[in-house]
Amino acid sequence: MDETLRAIADPTRRAILMLVRDREISAGDIAAHFPAISRPAVSQHLRILVTAGLIQVRREGNRRFYRLRPHGLTEAAAFFETMWSAPLQRLKQAAEHEQHTPATAEEEPTEPC
Amino acid sequence: MDETLRAIADPTRRAILMLVRDREISAGDIAAHFPAISRPAVSQHLRILVTAGLIQVRREGNRRFYRLRPHGLTEAAAFFETMWSAPLQRLKQAAEHEQHTPATAEEEPTEPC
DNA sequence: CTCCTGTGTAAGATACTGCTTAAATACTTA
DNA sequence: TAAGTATTTAAGCAGTATCTTACACAGGAG
Numbered sequence: 001m002d003e004t005l006r007a008i009a010d011p012t013r014r015a016i017l018m019l020v021r022d023r024e025i026s027a028g029d030i031a032a033h034f035p036a037i038s039r040p041a042v043s044q045h046l047r048i049l050v051t052a053g054l055i056q057v058r059r060e061g062n063r064r065f066y067r068l069r070p071h072g073l074t075e076a077a078a079f080f081e082t083m084w085s086a087p088l089q090r091l092k093q094a095a096e097h098e099q100h101t102p103a104t105a106e107e108e109p110t111e112p113c
Numbered sequence: 114m115d116e117t118l119r120a121i122a123d124p125t126r127r128a129i130l131m132l133v134r135d136r137e138i139s140a141g142d143i144a145a146h147f148p149a150i151s152r153p154a155v156s157q158h159l160r161i162l163v164t165a166g167l168i169q170v171r172r173e174g175n176r177r178f179y180r181l182r183p184h185g186l187t188e189a190a191a192f193f194e195t196m197w198s199a200p201l202q203r204l205k206q207a208a209e210h211e212q213h214t215p216a217t218a219e220e221e222p223t224e225p226c
Numbered sequence: 227c228t229c230c231t232g233t234g235t236a237a238g239a240t241a242c243t244g245c246t247t248a249a250a251t252a253c254t255t256a
Numbered sequence: 257t258a259a260g261t262a263t264t265t266a267a268g269c270a271g272t273a274t275c276t277t278a279c280a281c282a283g284g285a286g
Binding site: 119123125150151153154157158174175176 | 273274275277278282283284
């Protein structure tokens with residue numbers, strides 16, 4: 001969990017995840033998408049993502065192909081369910097209840113969301 | 114987005130989010146849950162969470178009460194939808210298709226998930 | 227005004243992250 | 257075997273994060 005969230009906290013690694021989401025792609029092709037950083041740096045990011053279980057690798061000759069492993073996000077997704085979906089729904093229900101008894105306006109005041 | 118994910122990448126901050134999820138709770142009461150770290154450290158975590166928009170604060174006299182602001186997770190939750198829900202569903206559909214034409218077994222091999 | 231409580235801010239030590247360059251490994255091809 | 261390609265590993269450095277202690281600030285009570 002901690003490893004997962006630290007892994008996706010980095011923007012480069014999230015960009016890598018976008019690249020490997022729909023298709024397999026080689027390390028070199030991944031690195032080509034980041035001209036600003038060196039290949040070793042990309043390789044280090046890939047290792048972190050593999051260790052965190054977020055991507056998997058397939059070796060084919062010289063090259064290594066990476067792809068998303070969505071299961072790796074399962075635990076973190078559960079955290080979001082607990083901390084986002086459920087509380088937000090509760091907030092919504094509270095707002096509806098406020099409409100019926102419009103005494104106190106407390107939930108998310110006049111903030112331009 | 115980056116700020117959000119970096120904020121929740123820290124285990125102490127996630128624990129704080131758990132505390133403020135269902136109820137308002139004062140800074141001191143939050144700090145009391147973390148005997149291992151000092152009060153200023155907790156205060157710094159709170160500031161990071163507020164800045165990231167994940168919690169909100171209400172001042173009442175001396176004390177400050179914190180509570181979850183689930184909207185703060187919306188953008189990150191969308192990322193999970195893209196990177197977890199959707200790919201996982203695609204994976205599932207692919208597996209079902211494999212069942213009909215059991216030629217290649219490639220998705221999530223004999224790994225004890 | 228003065229003291230006490232609750233909380234945040236400042237400054238500094240330490241540890242970690244992410245990057246780079248240089249070198250190593252592994253496979254392929256001549 | 258030797259050279260070339262794809263990729264990772266090693267070592268080191270700059271920037272950042274997190275913690276601590278010491279201090280400052282704000283509100284309530286006497």
